[in-house]
Amino acid sequence: MVPDNLPTPDELHTQVQHRLIGELQKAESLHRELLDSLPEVVMRCEVDGRIAYVNPAWESLLGFPRSECIGRDLREFIFEKDRARWIGFPKAGDPDQTSHLRLKKKDGSVCWFLAGLRRSPNGACFGLLQDINDQVELVQQLRQAQKMEAIGRLAGGVAHDFNNLLTVIMGGAESALQAASDSDPGLEEDLRLVLEAGEKASVLTRELLAFGRRQVMQFRVVRLRDLIEGMQTILQRMVGDQIEIALEDHCATGKVSIDPDKMEQVITNLVVNARDAMDGSGRIQFSLSDLELGHTGGPPELSSGSHVVLAVSDEGKGIEEGSLEKIFEPFFTTKEEGKGTGLGLATCHGIVSQNRGAMDVSSTVGVGTVFRIYLPSV
Ligand SMILES: Nc1ncnc2c1ncn2[C@@H]1O[C@H](COP(=O)(O)OP(=O)(O)O)[C@@H](O)[C@H]1O
Ligand SMILES: [Mg+2]
16 A cells, blocks of 8 residues: 655655755855865866856956956966967867966966866866965075075185185285385386285185185174164265165064174175165165064075064165076176176175075165065074
8 A cells, every 4th residue: 555645756856856956056065165265276268268267266366356357368367478388278188288387467466377287078178276486486596595505606716716826926016016116116116006906806805705605704793773873874974965874673682693894894785786776865774673484484595583684675776687686696787897896795695694694685677676684683
């Protein structure tokens, strides 16, 4: 006998339908939750490259509202210099592809991505874009640090040997000068010129030695604020009264162990450069702050722990991107012959490294430049 509380076929149909809809909704919300919470960009494109779907990571990483981007060609978002390399999604049957590419953000800056691209059997194109900006930056910084290390070793080695030769040259010229005086005024004059040139060469080698980290340092614990304040008059005289020099101190103590004379040399170099970059007027701002470094962050040469950061900002003409990476190299100068030696920043870099610190620079052409010095605090 059939129990009379059994559902009719129609009722059964409706029940199954509800169940299925419920299951579908559950699956849908699970997938949505997953896509919404992923830090990577997930995208689906048409075969011609038009964007059909992007998850919220797109908006948070690039700043473009998602709705604005649907239907637009993915190429529009690729950084101009990388567009030529972009060959689109793999063709049907091709293996998945991985490529590094830069996408433009709404604010005009660019962001590096590692893009995994695949074509599904039914023809849809999918992309998984992972933000690798931090890694790219770190690799660039590391490469730069290694390059500076190698140049430093080379310059230091050459300067060291050259300095020894110079000692012999100068010694010889001095004794010859003593012997020559009175007897031959022409020769005396020539020897004085040799000694003068030797003196200049010796200043150059000293700077190169500083860059190659072969100087003897006399470490002392000082408050950077006191050191800068002590230099205020002399710095002001160097830049003239049309340029304002200001100091703000956000440090708890701001104490570091450094060679104060060498540190003054660094600050002087930075201020002279800032002056040269400005058209006779403007502002040079010193700013001191504390920075606690974990295992990441800050220049890669630094170890973790407490640091004092001295930022020196100017309102000068700025530094072009192509020059930025060479800025600390010895003999890199954009100044006309006779005006710049290109040793100022190389010397600063050497001194700061020898004081267990690091330096970096950021600059916007037409706006100004900031040099930052990181020193371990004591
Ligand atoms: N504050 C700055 N603003 C703009 N450019 C700068 C600044 N500091 C340094 N530079 C650039 O870096 C180059 C190298 O500086 P430096 O090593 O001090 O050598 P030099 O001053 O003898 O040229 C300069 O020629 C200049 O192009
Ligand atoms: Mg200089």
